[in-house]
Amino acid sequence: MSGAYFPKPGFDSEDDFGRDLHTEHQVLNMGPSHPATHGTVKFLIELDGENIVNLDIQVGYLHRGFEKECEAGTWYQAVPYTDRLNYNSAVLANVAFCLAVEKLLGIETPERCQWLRVMASEISRVADHLTRCGAACLELAAMTPFLYGIEARELTWDHLEMLCGARVTSNYVRIGGVKHEMPEDFPASCRGYIARTRELLADFDSMVTGNRIFIDRLKDTGVIDRETCLRYAVTGPMLRSTGVPLDMRKDEPYLVYDEIDFDVPIGEVGDNYDRYLVCVEEMHQSLRIIEQCLVKLEQLGPGPVNVTDPRIRWPAKEGVFNRMEELIQQFKSVTEGPRVPAGEAYTAVESANGELGFYLVSDGSAVPVKVRCRPPSFINLPPMAKMLEGALLADLIPTFDFINMVGGECDR
Amino acid sequence: MFHAIVRVVPGSVIKVRREEKLGFLERLYVPAIAKGLRVTSRHFFRNLRGFVTGKRRTDFVVQYPEERVDYADAFRGMPVLVALESGEPRCVACGLCEFACPTDCITIVPGETETARIERHPEVFDIDMSRCMFCGLCEEACPEEAIVMSREVEIAAYRRDDMYFRKQDLLVPEALLKRRLDFLRGEYRRASEPAEAGE
Amino acid sequence: MEDHASPLLRRLIDELPQALQETHAQHGDATALVSRAHLLEVLRFARDDSQLDFEMLTDLCAVDYLPRTPRFEVVYHLYSVSQNHRLRLKVQLSEESPSLASAVALYASADWMEREVWDLYGIRFEGHPDLRRILLYDEFEGHPLRKDYPKERRQPLVGPGN
Numbered sequence: 119m120s121g122a123y124f125p126k127p128g129f130d131s132e133d134d135f136g137r138d139l140h141t142e143h144q145v146l147n148m149g150p151s152h153p154a155t156h157g158t159v160k161f162l163i164e165l166d167g168e169n170i171v172n173l174d175i176q177v178g179y180l181h182r183g184f185e186k187e188c189e190a191g192t193w194y195q196a197v198p199y200t201d202r203l204n205y206n207s208a209v210l211a212n213v214a215f216c217l218a219v220e221k222l223l224g225i226e227t228p229e230r231c232q233w234l235r236v237m238a239s240e241i242s243r244v245a246d247h248l249t250r251c252g253a254a255c256l257e258l259a260a261m262t263p264f265l266y267g268i269e270a271r272e273l274t275w276d277h278l279e280m281l282c283g284a285r286v287t288s289n290y291v292r293i294g295g296v297k298h299e300m301p302e303d304f305p306a307s308c309r310g311y312i313a314r315t316r317e318l319l320a321d322f323d324s325m326v327t328g329n330r331i332f333i334d335r336l337k338d339t340g341v342i343d344r345e346t347c348l349r350y351a352v353t354g355p356m357l358r359s360t361g362v363p364l365d366m367r368k369d370e371p372y373l374v375y376d377e378i379d380f381d382v383p384i385g386e387v388g389d390n391y392d393r394y395l396v397c398v399e400e401m402h403q404s405l406r407i408i409e410q411c412l413v414k415l416e417q418l419g420p421g422p423v424n425v426t427d428p429r430i431r432w433p434a435k436e437g438v439f440n441r442m443e444e445l446i447q448q449f450k451s452v453t454e455g456p457r458v459p460a461g462e463a464y465t466a467v468e469s470a471n472g473e474l475g476f477y478l479v480s481d482g483s484a485v486p487v488k489v490r491c492r493p494p495s496f497i498n499l500p501p502m503a504k505m506l507e508g509a510l511l512a513d514l515i516p517t518f519d520f521i522n523m524v525g526g527e528c529d530r
Numbered sequence: 531m532f533h534a535i536v537r538v539v540p541g542s543v544i545k546v547r548r549e550e551k552l553g554f555l556e557r558l559y560v561p562a563i564a565k566g567l568r569v570t571s572r573h574f575f576r577n578l579r580g581f582v583t584g585k586r587r588t589d590f591v592v593q594y595p596e597e598r599v600d601y602a603d604a605f606r607g608m609p610v611l612v613a614l615e616s617g618e619p620r621c622v623a624c625g626l627c628e629f630a631c632p633t634d635c636i637t638i639v640p641g642e643t644e645t646a647r648i649e650r651h652p653e654v655f656d657i658d659m660s661r662c663m664f665c666g667l668c669e670e671a672c673p674e675e676a677i678v679m680s681r682e683v684e685i686a687a688y689r690r691d692d693m694y695f696r697k698q699d700l701l702v703p704e705a706l707l708k709r710r711l712d713f714l715r716g717e718y719r720r721a722s723e724p725a726e727a728g729e
Numbered sequence: 730m731e732d733h734a735s736p737l738l739r740r741l742i743d744e745l746p747q748a749l750q751e752t753h754a755q756h757g758d759a760t761a762l763v764s765r766a767h768l769l770e771v772l773r774f775a776r777d778d779s780q781l782d783f784e785m786l787t788d789l790c791a792v793d794y795l796p797r798t799p800r801f802e803v804v805y806h807l808y809s810v811s812q813n814h815r816l817r818l819k820v821q822l823s824e825e826s827p828s829l830a831s832a833v834a835l836y837a838s839a840d841w842m843e844r845e846v847w848d849l850y851g852i853r854f855e856g857h858p859d860l861r862r863i864l865l866y867d868e869f870e871g872h873p874l875r876k877d878y879p880k881e882r883r884q885p886l887v888g889p890g891n
Contacts, residue, residue, distance in 0.1 A: 178864035183880075185849075186873055187632075190880050195632035198665035221756050262570055276602070283604040283679075289665045297666075298717045301603060321569050329562045330552060348784040348810065351838035362810060363543040369813050381544045395546035420723065435714075436722035438673050445673055452626045452671045463756045464788075464806060464817065477804065479792055492788040492806070500841050529864055 143171055146511075150179045154257045154515050158525030159499075161514070168510050173503040177496070180525035188489035192455030193219055193293060196489055201287040203491060204527040206249045207242035209235075209282070210469040211491075211527075212291035217372060218465040218476035219293045222458050223430060227295055230415065231423040232373045234296050237411035238281055238288070239467075240404040244315070245274040246470035246522075247397045247404075254394070254519035255326060258335050263325045270318040273311050280304055293456060294431035295424030305412045312405050319401060327398070336391040340505045340517030343388055350501040354472025354494055355396045356521060360388035366468035377414075380407050393520040430456045455484040471495055471522055495521075495528040603713045606666045606679035608659060612711075613701040621676035623652040627668035635661035636668065657700060659685055660693035669714075678710050735759045737816055740780055745771055760817040768820050769830050775807055775816060776835055783807035783816060786836035789843060791850040795876035800824040801852060805832070828853035831860075849874040 146163040149155035158180045164172035184203065188196040200215045201208040213235050220227065227235075252267025275285040281300055282288035290297050326332050342352070344360045357364055365382045367375040383399035385392025424431045428447040437444035460482035466475040472494030479488035498521050506514055555561050592599055601607075609627075611619045623640035641653035668677050680702060687693050704711070737759045738752045748767030753760050763771050775783045788806035801822040808815050820829060831854035832839040843854040844863040851872035854860060862869065868887040871878055 178862075178866070181864040183873065186880055191632050194630070195667070198632055198663060198667065201665075202663075224756075262566070266573075279605060280602040281604070283602075283606040283666065284664065287663065287665070297670075298604070299720050321573070325566050325569055328552075328556060329566075330557060330559065331562075333552065346837075349837040351785040351787050351808075351836070353787075364810055381542045383544050383546050385546050385548065387548075392546065392548065395548060399544070399546055420720070424721070432670060434722045435718040439675070439718075448671070448673050449624075449626065453629045461755050462758070462760070462817075464758055464815070466787075473787065475788060475806070477788060477790060477806065487794065488790075488792045490788070490790040490792075490804075492790075496841065496845075497787075497838060500838070 141167065148514075150176075154518065156253075156523070156525060158529065159523060163511065163514070165511060168512075170506050170509055170511060170514065173506055173514075175499060175503060177499065177523075177525075178529050180529040182526075182530065184491065184530040185489055189486055192484050193458055193486060194455050196486065197292065198287070198289045200491075201289050202526055203493065203530065204246070204469065204471070204474075204495070204524045205286055206524060207239075207246035207470045208286060208288045209238040209242040209278070209290055210246075210467060210474060212288065213239050213373075214465060214467040214469070214474045214476050215489075215491075216291045216293050217467065218463055218478050219456075219458060221463040221465050222461055222478060222480055223293075223456070224459070225294060225425055225427070225430065227425060228422045229374070230418050230421045231295050233411050233414050233418065234300060234423060235291055236373050236375065236378070237300075237408055237415070238278070238290055238296075240407045240411070241274055241278055241281070242288075243404045243470050244401050244408075245271050245278070247401045248274065250470075250519065250522045251322070251394065251397055254516060255332075257515050257519055258332065260326065260329075260332065263322050266318045266322050266325075270315045270322075273314060277304075277308055277311050280307065292424070292431060294427070299420075299423055300415070305416060308408065308412060312409060315405060316402075319398070323398065327395075333391060335512075336394055336516055337389060338387070339390050339509060339513040340502075340520070341387065341389045342501060342505050346501055346504060347388070350497070352472065352498050352501060354468070354470070354498065355393055355400065356472065356498055358383065359385035359392035359396050361386050366466050366473055370466065372465070372467060378407055378410050380404075390516045390520045397520070457482065457484050458486070466492070469494055471524070471527070472498055474527075491527075491530060493527045493530060495523045495525075496530075499523050499528060601681060603709065605681060606664050606669075607682045608664065608680055608685055609657060609662065609666075609668055609677050609700075610680045610682070610702045610707070611655060611697065611700045612676050612678060612707060613703050615704075617701070619652060619655065619676060619697065619701055620674055621652050621655060622650045622674055623655075624650075624673065626671040626673060627677050630667040630671035632665065632667065633661045633663055635659070652697060655697040655700065657695045658693065659695055660690055675711070675714070678707055678714065680707060680710060737781065737814060740778070741771070741775075741816075744778070745774060758815065758817055760819065762819050762821065765820050765822065765829065768818070769832065769835065771818060772805070772807075772832055772835050775818075780812075781809065781816070782812050783809045785810060786832065786838050786842075787815075789832075789839055789846065791846045791852055791874075793850065793874065793876045798823065801827055801850065803829055803846065803852060822852060827851060828855055830855050831857040833857055848872070851875065 144165045146165055148163060149160040150158060160176040162174040163170055184199055187199055197212060200211040203211045248267045248271040252264045256264035278288055279285045282290035344362055347357045347360055353364060361384050363382045363384050368382055380403045383396045385396050428451055432451050433444045433447050438448045458480040460480055462479045464475055464477045466473045474494055475492035477490040478486060481487050502517060502521055505517055611621055614620055623638055625638055628636045628638050635658040637656040638652050639654035640650055642649060643651045666679050669679050735754050741761055742749060748763055748771050749761050750764055751762040775781045785808045786805060787808045790804050792802045794800060799821040803820045805818040831843055841863060843857050844860060846852050847860050848862040848864050849872055869884060
């Protein structure tokens with residue numbers, strides 16, 4: 119190499135070539151309104167060239183005072199707010215909250231209600247994973263698989279709408295039951311949906327999973343090991359990708375998950391590729407669970423989906439319209455709300471991102487003292503700074519995608 | 531500090547199929563491109579066929595203002611008041627929806643009427659749609675089937691004041707809400723059937 | 730002290746009787762009220778003991794019981810992946826000195842959750858490496874999840890032009 123081709127001062131001699139260049143670290147602001155940050159998080163990235171030296175994650179842009187709002191209304195009125203935590207899979211948060219309240223009340227919901235809840239949760243889980251995998255493809259510049267993922271999610275949400283009445287903010291689960299029974303044409307339509315989603319997932323798979331560009335972007339990026347996961351209390355697909363088969367549906371079976379046959383997929387390396395594969399496999403398992411729920415619901419036949427105690431669940435409308443006692447009961451339960459015995463309880467469910475827990479404290483009145491949501495997004499996010507130490511800036515995008523931080527849940 | 535832990539959970543655990551080493555063909559970009567083209571062209575021709583014949587639409591793009599999707603029966607749009615044939619609301623201003631609403635977006639001022647059948651009616655019934663979150667608790671609380679969730683969602687406005695709906699803006703004749711009312715009555719019937727069978 | 734048929738609590742009571750003020754197992758959740766001075770000792774024991782083996786600090790939050798004294802309670806939820814059991818530890822704090830030893834050195838997950846508790850309740854964690862607001866902005870006045878913070882209160886506008 120001679121100075122003729124590199125006429126910069128300081129590079130004239132061979133001795134200078136290996137000299138350490140004193141470059142300054144550059145601080146890059148990414149977000150809060152960057153397409154890849156899903157609108158709600160800011161990264162302060164200290165860069166050495168293209169390598170990340172230090173990463174400061176700043177959350178809170180979507181803080182809406184969820185806990186404060188819940189403590190201002192009755193137990194009943196908190197249910198619609200839980201929809202707004204993880205807006206990709208609202209039913210899961212509904213279920214978690216209602217299970218926690220039911221634990222405080224010491225009641226058990228009818229069997230049919232439990233199967234309906236499981237089915238609705240699994241449909242939401244599919245929607246959540248589809249969003250995660252689809253959006254990750256989009257942000258890695260693969261537009262077409264994103265469209266197939268979103269088509270499947272569209273179908274998923276159509277079926278949530280059939281079941282719950284709304285696509286995103288479902289508000290389906292109630293304390294002591296569910297909003298209403300599934301429509302009569304739902305099982306047939308849902309089976310069509312499952313078949314179509316499997317086709318779309320196969321297309322998605324054939325375009326992405328074995329694709330070299332995709333693998334090059336994901337493999338060995340954002341690696342996290344088992345010990346770091348445990349120290350940071352990381353759960354969900356992120357922990358399972360490191361090979362720990364922790365799944366609340368298996369470990370602390372709630373609802374009727376102990377009667378359902380499904381597998382827990384695990385990875386081994388703990389990189390983004392493993393997380394992607396775990397998510398895809400979980401979608402297939404969720405579809406299996408939905409099928410089993412449909413079969414079981416048809417076997418069970420019509421039956422109650424709500425507890426009959428009018429102090430907990432609002433009385434059935436037929437009675438309210440026609441009989442005096444139920445009308446009085448309706449007035450009492452709406453204006454006062456269920457009175458939850460004093461005490462504290464913590465319930466965890468397996469949400470799409472990990473353990474979603476609710477810690478509730480009641481003083482015996484109709485208004486909660488404390489509604490604490492243990493948000494998996496918030497807790498899975500901090501190790502990201504560790505996972506990306508020394509990595510390239512471009513690795514931040516897939517890593518953040520597969521952590522799947524959802525602003526509503528992280529910031530509450 | 532940490533033990534090497536992998537507890538065997540009940541039920542089966544499967545390991546994901548991870549392609550550790552790519553084959554020569556996979557490392558070339560050409561087969562991936564061919565595979566991708568095959569999938570996309572299959573989708574393209576299927577959509578094209580559906581679009582031309584109009585038989586089975588598989589494309590998800592809806593030409594919005596001209597075409598609209600049909601929402602499910604259970605769909606919850608904005609809450610409206612059911613109007614009787616006389617044009618008066620069915621509402622008796624009991625205030626249960628006001629109590630049930632988590633966001634306090636309903637304002638009711640009750641008044642008395644001269645007609646014998648319904649003695650109370652709302653003088654004022656306002657819903658602040660900019661706060662309403664379409665949760666449907668008002669509909670569930672109503673003992674008179676007077677407030678229901680319509681199928682209307684296109685309520686965007688340029689000013690906040692335009693999102694404040696008065697009683698007159700909310701009144702909808704019963705005939706227009708037939709689908710929702712039929713759905714609700716069907717649900718109510720189904721909800722009380724098993725209970726009565728068990729008694 | 731009772732053991733509530735929970736081997737977890739029995740073990741804690743046997744090993745660290747001086748640190749525990751009260752135990753219960755309401756709704757099946759093993760719970761121990763720990764004295765403020767002994768919190769880190771209990772946490773360390775829970776993490777390192779081979780029978781308890783709590784690898785995870787799943788959740789950390791605070792509760793404000795306003796008219797009561799002591800007013801605050803900081804709640805730790807521990808989970809053991811290998812043993813599949815849970816434990817809840819609670820520490821009571823008075824209104825005058827709402828501060829507590831930080832658990833970040835023991836559990837890395839405590840980092841953000843302690844920042845959150847500081848942000849929303851104004852409880853200080855001594856020894857936390859970087860205790861700043863997390864969900865709210867630096868100019869925010871007060872700690873909104875305290876019961877005496879009115880829900881309707883407005884905050885001053887911040888940012889350029891204000």
